[in-house]
Amino acid sequence: MNTSTKGADLIKSFEGCKLKAYKDPGTVNGLPITIGWGSTMYQDGSKIKLGDVITQAKADELLKWEIEKKANVLRALNMKLKQHQFDAVVSFCYNVGLGAFNTSTLRKKINLNPDDPTISCEFLRWINNNGKPMAGLKRRREAEIKLYFNK
Numbered sequence: 001m002n003t004s005t006k007g008a009d010l011i012k013s014f015e016g017c018k019l020k021a022y023k024d025p026g027t028v029n030g031l032p033i034t035i036g037w038g039s040t041m042y043q044d045g046s047k048i049k050l051g052d053v054i055t056q057a058k059a060d061e062l063l064k065w066e067i068e069k070k071a072n073v074l075r076a077l078n079m080k081l082k083q084h085q086f087d088a089v090v091s092f093c094y095n096v097g098l099g100a101f102n103t104s105t106l107r108k109k110i111n112l113n114p115d116d117p118t119i120s121c122e123f124l125r126w127i128n129n130n131g132k133p134m135a136g137l138k139r140r141r142e143a144e145i146k147l148y149f150n151k
Helices: 006-015 056-076 083-095 098-102 105-112 119-126 135-148
Strands: 018-028 031-036
Touching: 006 056, 006 083, 006 135, 018 105, 031 056, 056 083, 056 119, 083 098, 083 105, 083 135, 105 119
Parallel strands: none
Antiparallel strands: 018 031
């Protein structure tokens, strides 16, 4: 399964695109630094640094690379997801990272029953930054829930 245009568009709608590196709104101790559609590193593994500037084509290339990276890991997990569920989980992983997803109760519930309605509660556990709820994260999780449950 590949991430659909709908999944990529959801990511883009929340990340926005900036061609000059900036501190992520969730930055702690100056990291992460992001560029383009929220990328924190280049394809060679080097980290984004303040002062970096890229083209729109490079931003789109990084987005495609990052989405594919997340999708590859999800495919390897052999989760039994429908397309809309896969897209929502890729968006979630794009935002919180694969490490956080792999150890989450969200993943455990999806593995047990991908249609479990309590999965929406697990998405909503991920709206905080530094222990404080962020309105943007809440909106993103709600959009991911809507996509996941195909509403």
